[in-house]
Amino acid sequence: NHVVKKKPQYLGALQNNVAVDPKQLIGEAFHQRVGAVNHELCDPGEEDTFFVADLGEVYRQHLRWKKNLPRVKPFYAVKCNPDPKVLQLLAALGTGFDCASKGEIEQVLGLGVSPDHIIYAQPCKTNSYVRYVKSVGVKQMTFDNADELHKIAKLFPGAELFLRIMTDDTSSLCRLSMKFGAPMDTTESLLALAKELGLNVVGVSFHVGSGASDPAAFRKAVVDAHTVFQQALTYGFHLRVLDVGGGFCGETFETMAGVLDDALAEYFPSGCGVDIIAEPGRFYVATAFTIACNIIARRTVDDPAAKTTSYMAYINDGVYGNFSSIMFDHQHPVAKILHAGGQTLYNTYAAEPAPGDEGIEYSIWGPTCDGIDLISQSTRFNRILDVGDWLYFENMGAYTKCSATQFNGFPNAHDTIYVYSESGAKALLDL
Numbered sequence: 001n002h003v004v005k006k007k008p009q010y011l012g013a014l015q016n017n018v019a020v021d022p023k024q025l026i027g028e029a030f031h032q033r034v035g036a037v038n039h040e041l042c043d044p045g046e047e048d049t050f051f052v053a054d055l056g057e058v059y060r061q062h063l064r065w066k067k068n069l070p071r072v073k074p075f076y077a078v079k080c081n082p083d084p085k086v087l088q089l090l091a092a093l094g095t096g097f098d099c100a101s102k103g104e105i106e107q108v109l110g111l112g113v114s115p116d117h118i119i120y121a122q123p124c125k126t127n128s129y130v131r132y133v134k135s136v137g138v139k140q141m142t143f144d145n146a147d148e149l150h151k152i153a154k155l156f157p158g159a160e161l162f163l164r165i166m167t168d169d170t171s172s173l174c175r176l177s178m179k180f181g182a183p184m185d186t187t188e189s190l191l192a193l194a195k196e197l198g199l200n201v202v203g204v205s206f207h208v209g210s211g212a213s214d215p216a217a218f219r220k221a222v223v224d225a226h227t228v229f230q231q232a233l234t235y236g237f238h239l240r241v242l243d244v245g246g247g248f249c250g251e252t253f254e255t256m257a258g259v260l261d262d263a264l265a266e267y268f269p270s271g272c273g274v275d276i277i278a279e280p281g282r283f284y285v286a287t288a289f290t291i292a293c294n295i296i297a298r299r300t301v302d303d304p305a306a307k308t309t310s311y312m313a314y315i316n317d318g319v320y321g322n323f324s325s326i327m328f329d330h331q332h333p334v335a336k337i338l339h340a341g342g343q344t345l346y347n348t349y350a351a352e353p354a355p356g357d358e359g360i361e362y363s364i365w366g367p368t369c370d371g372i373d374l375i376s377q378s379t380r381f382n383r384i385l386d387v388g389d390w391l392y393f394e395n396m397g398a399y400t401k402c403s404a405t406q407f408n409g410f411p412n413a414h415d416t417i418y419v420y421s422e423s424g425a426k427a428l429l430d431l
């Protein structure tokens, strides 16, 4: 594949990597862009919300993955953020891809990624998509029920199948087990049916829930997967891949990876002939994207009884847009001041209330007509903000723009300015 072809340059890009302060690069990108917008004269769209993506952060996360889970090959979950440059960088770094639909598979194949670096990790697939993946040679796919096995037997009997088992996802942010995963008391009958239909089961997969916080869930899932590997032998399937799914978060990664690695060492030791893959999404991109939003309107709220004044700030992005993560991903994005009164305040603490000072209270709202479009009920700054000022929110890379709508006619495609706090990331993209 293309990564192998470019090997000498690829290694050069990694070896000659130079790191630069990410905050400085992001700050410069913000300063240039917001400084160019004149609110009195600009055309519609010029003041639109935009992202700054630090691909150096994606690169660092990859190195972190390799350090902590050297045996586990990541197949990035495209659904989390299908940004074209993120996908291109990850392809250059040699990751595989977890795709959920024809659209995602087409996008990844379009980058020149080999079909065997893709897993169609959707246990309940669309008939026509199964015919499509057969036509393009993407063989790996998951299943978790008998109806799906009959579908695959009819449409793509040569597929390489992963039996997705149910997990304990109670500690996760986005639970998946109410929808997907075969309960452990059904795995034998599914293996028996696969055998009867002449299908090719090659592995087991699981997902402990997105944003998982209990490392024990990984251990339990590995133990259950091992049970299914044993069961499979009795049906003549010599399983060769374990897919440990996604659910990894930056904050807890080392702990999770440690528990997972120990469980793998115990149940699937190196040299046992089983390849381990994973489907991380959030881990790679959450921290790589920062968004800038413009204050488009302000309402002053006086409370004569309490003798206070607070403000409702309306910004040009909300829960129907890139803040869809509030609804779908249970996030609580934190507003910071990017630009106020003609000054760029990114990453300075100049906008926070001094200790002991309550500051001025704001609620922050999206631009649509819906009352549910609320980003923050209460945020405090040390200054009065006005229309035309900018806010920024960090950690906006996971499950944000991919699930944005155009409700009320607001655009859901926005500019992304790319910066590279690790030169290796840029060098890989330039290969």
Ligand code: PLP
Residues within 6 Å of the ligand: 077, 080, 098, 121, 122, 176, 207, 209, 210, 211, 212, 245, 246, 247, 248, 279, 280, 281, 282, 283
């Ligand atoms: N794999 C599958 C099948 C998923 O459904 C998801 C997320 O929903 C992922 C991988 C990515 O999960 P995460 O972003 O938590 O790593």
